[in-house]
Amino acid sequence: MNKIFKLFTLLATVAIMFTSCSPDEFSLGDKDVKTEDLVEGIAYKIEHDATNPNIIYLTSLMGSEYTPLWNHPQGRSQEKKVTLKIPFAGTYDVQFGVETRGGVVYGQKTTFKVDNMYAGFISNELWTLISGGAGKEKTWYLDLDANGVSRFFKGPLYFYGTDDSWTTVTDGQKVEGDSWNWSPDYKGNTWLMNAADFGSMTFSLKGSASITVNHKTIANRGTETGNYMLNTDNHTLTVQDAAILHDSNRDGVVINWGDIKIMSLTENTMQLAVLRDPALSGEGACLLVYNFISKDYFDSWVPGEVVEPEPTLPSGWQTDISQTVNKSVKWVLSSDTPFNWANLDGSLMNTGWTSADKYDSWTGFNAAAASNYADFSLTLNSDDKTATYVAPDGTLTSGTYTLDEKGTYTFNGFKPSFVICNGSITLSTTDANQWRITKIEKDAAGNVSGMWVGKRDAVKPEYMVYHLIPQAGGAEVDPLKAWKKALVGKTFKPDTNQFVDWINFDLSGGWTSASTFGTDFTSNGWIWNEKTSIIAKSASIKFELAGSDIKAILTQDVYDADGNLTTAGYSVTGKVTINPDVPSMTFEFPLVNYTGSAGAWLNTSNAKGAYYTTPLGANEWLFISHGGSSLSTIDTGGFWLGAISNATAAGDTKNEILGFHYVLAN
Known part of the structure; x- marks a missing residue:
């Protein structure tokens, strides 16, 4: 027993010694x-x-x-x-x-x-841009004046995801997490805040970093004076004893107005973000991004002619919608996506409305509501410009129409008008009895599969748009025959110039171009480096006929996680199943693997495909009509295969397709 007691005493002493040595x-x-x-x-x-x-x-x-x-x-x-x-x-x-x-x-x-003072810490360009430099000061205004005019930005306030920052806004890089943005124009969204003289915000470097903010629209704040500090590495701004200039509507929804992300900063413009608190606002957390212009820019700005954006229709659209064999085309209203709202450039505002069950409840639209207009049709004859309008109640009216070079229909002798759903969502034309084509959809073979026509709002810069589907016209085409003609006997390779792009579920959007990648291994180093290029150049997909089926042969060099070559000329062969209705291509194997490069995280299959509007299976890739590409232009434009990278149905903040571009190998 005495030995045991001594042992415990020794262990306790050692433990105390080790503790005291830290x-x-x-x-x-x-x-x-x-x-x-x-x-x-x-x-x-x-x-x-x-x-x-x-x-x-x-x-x-x-x-x-x-x-x-x-x-x-x-x-x-x-x-x-x-x-x-x-x-x-x-x-x-x-x-x-x-x-x-x-x-x-x-x-x-x-x-x-x-x-x-240590001047070396204020030599970074951000200090000069925000304050004018050591011994100077610089005044900024919110980019909205009392007349409702925004001089540089579309409006005074944008909304971003909580993971957005200088990296996504100024550097243009993609990040994982809560990353999205909505940049409303003030003219069409005056509810954001009342137009006013909001006051001014002055950053000074005269002896110290001080800030003076004159809040003209927030009486309880008045003029605030405090200090500020820049973190030039993280692109953040900390303000003490003052709040950045903002509107009174949101004064109570931010916990700390001095905890700020700098989203962008130039000689004349600045975007500062604060966190909207969900408990205070009753809305989800997001970054409120306030847009500022310098006093010099404000004073020297001269109003110019405002050129409104317009829908861009594909080359040859007049021929596309008028058919070539049968000049009479019968159009009906989509049973899945009959209506939406669109910006002046034709892009849909509610990109999540991709099927009847995805519409917001306030619209009253669902699958059953499609029966309200099931008997509606509009038949247009491009040969003699006659039209036949059948209302949902079966009433038939004949008339004529014109179609100008901008895609504006003007109807005579009849005026389409009926309730789609909810008693208030109606199909109608403008007071001048007009619709404008805002978007034309094509299937994989390049045939018109639908068009959106819009009624311009009399006040807001937007259209209410209707989704028309063609029911007749032209010689019937065998879709699989078109696929085989476009693919079989050809070899395609990843496009090293426009390697990938990110596209909305409605196939709008995209920010890359034919010169985004290439030999530039720094601008988009998070996805494209020299090793990504080497793997892409080693890869190809060859299509061959196997009886009545199509098979594909994928070839590429394979690397390990450290970038070491493990298999040169790896090859795999398998059947390709075409679904022309989606349209999609299902391979029996994953596609190009970019392990060992900056693109190692890129999809080789379609893991989130189950959350697309039409659920996709394993290794099923969307065949995307992007940049005018289709089966009919495959030899010159190549094709895009898309994987679902984000889906709101999967809990993400947005719907997004990651598209891979393949072009014909020489």
Whole structure:
């Protein structure tokens, strides 16, 4: 027994020795952490750099089981050690906290002092752009005046996802997570805020970094004066004792108006983002991005002619919609997607309305509602410009029509008008009895499969649009015959110039071009580097006929995760199943694997395909009509295969297709 007691005594002594040998880490163990525990020198320490005292290190001394939480002059951080670069003399606050099992606990604020200015920390271009430079000041206005005019941006306020930042807005890079944006024009969305003289916001570098904000529309704020600090590495702005210029509508929906992301900043324009709090706003969390212009830009701006955007219709659209054999085309209203609203460029506003069950409940539209207009038709004869209108109740009226070079129909002798659903959603024409074609849809073979026609709103810059589907006209085409003619006997390769693009579910959008990638391995380094290009150049898909079926042969060099070549000329063969109604192509194998490159994360199958409007199976790829491509233009334009990269039905914030471009190999 005595030996056992001595052994426990020895072990306890050793444990105490090891604990006492770790003076830089303080652990409270299972004890509840209280505010009074989180004090400087015990829970954390503040140190100045030995060679440059304007560099300050904040270090947590808590155990690894505690997540440190810092509120400091340059924002908020959760790292164990934080490095601050403070350019100006002054006394600064620090507040330290930790996450515990019982919640977040903060200690009392403490301070540190910086004795001298260090100009090296304000040499970054961002300091000059926001303030004019050392010894100067610069005034900014919200980009909306009392007359409702926005001089540079479409409006004073945009909305972005919580993971958006300088990276996505200025650098144009894609990021995972909550990344999206809505950039409303003020003219069509005056509900955003009342037009007013909002005041001004002046950033100064005269001796210190100070800010003065004159809130003319928020009486309880008035004129606020405070300090600001830039984090040029993270593109963030911290403001103390003042709030950035904003509208009164949202004054109470942001917890910290001084915790700011810089989304973009130039000589004349600036976009600053704050977080909308869901509890305060009753809406989801998002970034409220306020758009500013400099005083110099405001003063020198001269109104120019405003050119409204217009729908862009494909080349040869007049022939497409009039047919070539049968000049009479019968149009009916889509039973799945009969109506929507569109911007002036023809892009649909409600991109999620992709089927009857996806419409918002307030519209009253569902699959059953399609019976309300099942007997409607409009038959147009392009040979003699006659028209036959059959109303949903069976009433038949004849007349004539004209179609101008911009795609505007003008009807004579009849006026289409009836309720689609909900008693208030109606199909009708403008007061001048007109529709404008806003979009033409084609199937994989290049035949017109639908068109959207729009009624221009008398006030707002938008159209209410209707989705018409052709029911007759032209010689019947065997879709599989067209596919075989376009694909069989040909070899296609990934396009190394326009490698990929991101497209909405309605096939609108896209930001890449024929010169986006190529030999530029820096601009889009998150997806395209030299190894991505090497793999793409090694890859090809060859289509051959196997009896009545189509088979494909995929060839590529395969690399491991470290970029080492493992298999040169890897090849796999399998059947390709065509579904012309989607349209889609289902392979018996995954497509090109970009492991070992910046594009290693790219889809090789279609994992989220089940969440598309028409669920897709394993290895089923959408055959996308993008940039005018179709089976009929495949030799010159190639084709796009799309995987579902985001889907609201899967819990994502948007619907998005990742398209891969293949072109004919020489």
